[in-house]
Amino acid sequence: MNFEIPTEITNFLAEVDLFIEKKIKPLEQIDDNIRFFDHRREDARTDWEREGLPNEEWELLLRKTKDLAIEAGIFSYPFPEEYGGRNGSNLGMAIIREHLAGKGLGLHNDLQNEHSVVGNNIGLLLMLKYGTDAQKDQWLDGMKTASQGFAFGITEPEHGSDATHMETSATRDGDHWIINGEKTWNTGVHIADADMVMARTSGKPGDALGITAFLVPMKTPGLKVEEYLWTFNMPSDHARVSFTDVRVPSSSIFGGEGKGLMVIQHFFNENRIRQAASSLGAAQYCINESVKYANERKPFGKPLSTNQAIQFPLVDLNTRCEMLRALIHKTAWLMDTDGAFSVSDKVSMCNYQANRLCCEAADFAMQVHGGMGYSRYKPFEHIYRHHRRYRITEGADEIQIRRAAGYLFGFMDQKKPKGVGV
Structure with a gap:
């Protein structure tokens, strides 16, 4: 078995990183746009007088970022070539989503509203698969530029x-x-x-x-x-x-009369594996920042990292990241090989495990960083609050486990998925 990331994906990540350095980071730093990512972020983003919706300045900045990414040919990676994309795979999107979330908070990627320089426009992919010709004519041009949805x-x-x-x-x-x-x-x-x-x-x-x-x-x-x-x-x-x-x-x-649940299950499977990859990336970011801080911080005259109470939980979290990464990559690859419905059990496993892991990693990062970790001057509380919702949305942890159990114990009507060992 070859666990190397395909060359075309590695090259695309390098292209994305260069784009972020040249176009996105400078935009993040001008006109006090950093207020959307520093300790003021929640207040800066929220229109408190308009039912708590995202405010106009925040959404205009996200739109500007998206336009830059579209112009650079970055945003449309998962779209088919004929729609300006690069025929991106589920494996590619999983790796990209983890990579971007692993960079921490920033204008390049903000999961609170699915904003990213690489679009997660599953609506367009559903339209291509399930839309009528008339619906495609009405929607596709606007969807590929994220001006319609x-x-x-x-x-x-x-x-x-x-x-x-x-x-x-x-x-x-x-x-x-x-x-x-x-x-x-x-x-x-x-x-x-x-x-x-x-x-x-x-x-x-x-x-x-x-x-x-x-x-x-x-x-x-x-x-x-x-x-x-x-x-x-x-x-x-x-x-x-x-x-x-x-x-x-x-x-x-x-998608056809009476067949709406199939459309939604397709949406869920593709979105859940990407969501799991994002949670993995955010978890890895929390771990990496905690290791760095533990090596630098020296209470009582020695680095925090010399304490097993710090070492052991971080080793455990990092080990879980490694195992989950392998499962996410395998699941995404199988989705590309055999279709979105071929690995429903593994998608659920990836999703609930990744979302739990991210919350635990963010919580421990707060603990390692002490008072500053709890404050909004560090991103961990934001990561925790955001990713905590993923343990409920698009199927709560318990629903994901129940779904995996349905396949494992033969309760589900669908064909037993590949890789079940009993």
Whole structure:
């Protein structure tokens, strides 16, 4: 087996690093833009008078960064070549996401809102696979420049992680559908052109089939943003959205009638492996910074690093990073080889393990750095607060474990995935 990172990915990382040094770091340092990343970051980013949403200056800076990355041909790495991309792989995206998160906080990569100089535009990839010709004509040009996009309306207030028990419904009315219901944690609707709304069109609660995805323009009558939910890590763009007699044409169906859950599972699998890689990168950053500080700090006349109470936890965390890195790379490679649904068990393993690891690494980094580690003058509290949400969103830890168990014990209806040893 060859564990070397493919040359084309290594070369791309070097290209990205050079781009960050030449274009992004100078932008980060001018006009007091550093306020978005230093101890003032939460206040600088948040419009406290507008329901805690990201403020205009912050989002304009992210837009400027994205434009520079698009111009440099960096942003579109995962897109097909015909859409200005480089036919990037899942393995490539996992390695890139870890690499960028491993650099710490900065304008190059900020996971709070999925901002990155290398785009994580899974919506475009879904559009290419599941969109109709008319939908592709409407969306693809805007999506490849990140000037157009849709949010995902999946989670419901009363059902949380249980995506198959869905009270939001859509009933046919001639060549149209009438949608009624409510979604929560509907991220990014304040800048979205449409909301991809999951609604039950047939079947009964618990059925996998019968859920349909609808692309609903945000200005559609009956669609209302009820509130934006304040969170552990601000700003927040997570909304509760209601749908009252929302009328959309049949042409708004995305991925086929009754097949919406398949679209979402595809989205989850690709996004979860990238999310896991980001959490791994952030965890490694916390470990590296802690080792560096432990070698420099000399309480009682000797470096902190001479104490086994510091050494042993950091060795354990670093060992877990090494093991998880191997699993993430293997899983991403298998996704490229056999498809997004071929390694659902391993995607779940990677996701919950990486998110737990990042929280533990950030917590211990705070401990190693003492009072300053707890303060906002160091990035660890921000990393903890941000990555803590990943242990809940897109499937809580317990849901991920339950999913892996379903394959391990043969409870799942799908084909037993590769690599299960019993």
